[in-house]
């Protein structure tokens with residue numbers, strides 16, 4: 461066996477299957493539909509090994525998606541090895557986040573409805589629920605507009621993300637990041653739930669945000685649990 465590129469020799473079956481299961485779950489939750497949205501995971505690399513990622517393919521419906529259709533890409537998001545599929549059209553967004561955020565190992569992008577309401581209104585979601593500060597990092601910002609699939613969308617999204625775990629992409633959707641795919645899914649679900657609460661609360665009355673002193677304490681908790689706090 462040629463062991464020059466150990467990562468390329470590996471199948472990464474578990475990680476591929478986890479991506480398939482994650483997209484199916486998002487589909488069941490109504491957070492993606494057809495082939496919209498996407499996800500990726502960073503693969504462990506050491507020494508001189510190339511940086512590699514697994515990403516969902518472009519244009520494959522989630523009800524038929526298989527582990528074999530997940531695309532292995534290099535750190536320029538170009539497919540490597542034998543694959544019939546192309547990586548998601550938003551691969552540049554994934555690359556931009558992995559390049560900038562060493563703490564991020566998995567990314568989920570959805571077109572979920574309530575986050576998209578905020579994307580259409582270009583309105584950030586302030587800290588209205590304690591949980592969102594602890595797990596997302598605070599206000600969920602909205603990016604400047606960028607055309608789908610372009611470096612501009614990737615750059616603007618990264619800017620809106622900052623050091624947090626989610627951001628809304630203007631006129632498009634949202635994305636969530638974390639150290640595992642499972643945690644990214646949890647963050648994505650939380651973003652959608654918070655957006656739903658915000659939209660409904662805004663329609664029915666005055667919104668009372670989380671008090672500043674609590675946001676400050678919760679932000680510290682976020683920075684500590686994500687390892688982003690420099691000690």
Ligand SMILES: [Zn+2]
Pocket residue numbers: 496497550569570571632633
């Ligand atoms: Zn999208």
